[in-house]
Amino acid sequence: MFSTRPRRASDLDDRVRAALELGGTHVVEIADRSQPECPVIRRLLVESTTTPARLVIYGANDFSAALAQAAALLGRHVTVCDARPVFATRARHPGAQEVVLMHPAEHLAQEMDAGRIDARTAIVVLTHDPRFDLPVLDRALRADLAYVGAMGSRMTHEKRMQELRAGGLGEEHLARLHSPIGLDVGARTPAEVAVSILAELILVETAARAGVSAASPRTLREVSGDVHDTRRTCAAEPRSPEGAMAWM
Template sequence: MREIAERLQAWTAAGRPFALATVVSVTGSAPRGPGAALAVDGGGEAVGSVSGGCVEGAVYELCQEALRSGRPVIQRFGYSEEDAFAVGLTCGGSVEVLVQPVRPGAAAGLAAGIAAVAAGAPVALVRVVGGPEPLLGAALAVTAEGHHGGLGAERLERAAVLEARALLAAGRTGRLLLGGDGRPCGGRAADGVALFVESYVPPPRLLVFGAVDFAGAVARIGSFLGYRVTVCDARPVFATRRRFPGADEVVVDWPHRYLAGQAAAGALDGRTVVCVLTHDAKFDIPLLEAALRLPLAYVGAMGSRRTHRDRVARLRDAGLTEEQVRRLRSPIGLDLGARTPEETAVAVAAEVVAHRRGGNCQPLAAGNGPIHHNA
């Protein structure tokens, strides 16, 4: 929902009713994951997507019906071999979609969640997707400090807030099954209330060190992938906003000092990606020594194989363990035969995505396993 939150917030502020369709469950292969959303306002305008096209028309009709009836609904879409013309997913998977009307002044939990997502604030949006019919679509917006909305039962609501806060702290989206008294149901779906929890946290960070020509292309593709991008270099003549318009921020500082400051401030986490493009040992080694000691998602460095061997020797001399040294992705990127900065940026981004999602970096045509991975 993140990509349409600002539009939904604008509709809410203008008092425009709309229906929101959200993917709350995925089985097998599907074009979009849990949390993908499509919204339709009272005038028929649509934003977002739940399937990349397979079932958009049917979901659009469900949204219009929800606006007319005022009632939420859960609909499952899957592949049907019996009826080739049935609405479904051509990829063979199945999705469950929650469609709920949102009217001005109502749905306080959902409205608060949309506002938080639009503002970029951390929030877990909790919605009832199974259980007693009167609860379907009931929503909570949970933050680290409090919550908005309600689920109609105090003990259930209290348990849902605690569980959602834990998922928010981990940056995870998932489903919960709780009894009406808030206790875990142990998988007995018929006895409980199913909750879908979407965690929205600030975007992951991409730190690009070295204000070289390749850095501009890496910054642009990092922004395209949803990262908050920082370009850092100790040389003010190169580290300028004009040279890196695709970055969220450009910093003039010694790379290792900037990284240490960000770590001390708690601004880095297990999703942070570090790309070292400086080609200069006096910058690279202190920076890599610090980065490889931190629990970051990915640390890569540009350079030849000879440069890599020299780096590894220096890092070992600096006291890094073999496990820490093995975390270094160098030479950076996948072997795509890249030469230009833009091609190199694609190679780097491909390795980052593969590392994040658990991809094996082989052509999809070369295998017969699942297309989508869960790392």
């Protein structure tokens, strides 16, 4: 144990809470600036018995393989589900803890009924097939989930929104959908797109912990203050969808 006075206790609380919610073991850095002439960085080991937060990916392709690999590095429990046996293989998804051969809507219903989907769960739809993605999105958007995103062009997005409205989904639920998915970082390759998606997921989760909408991201050199100040990444107004990439 040690005594320290971080500049923002609530910011430290946010980072510890985030580590606890993710589950597993994490290191949180604490900046002690009680003596400005000699700042000290201490590291707090946070170990949680909570099961890791889940990322469920519907649609097996090159993008899902890259996303599973990247998300696993963040400590997520990754599940990839697809109804096509040629694509839903463990060999194609070494980063996933589970690769499930099942109709996506059936899998989501099964997981929800079993209580394995909760408020920490993120769902990403990569199928590009309305037969698969519409039933999943309809149910996922009605639930209290951390993040729901879907890949597709702006044309695909608009058509998808029309279909979801026609199916009875309200605007308050549709507003939860992150589509086109990801932050506008100029990503093109599957690995780059995976970074874009996870960056948006982190931004949304950080804002949710602060109780506000996600802000438009800025680079660290554009802002001042503590690098780990999570409140700087949040704002009262939601991020404009015009900043998202239109993934084909």
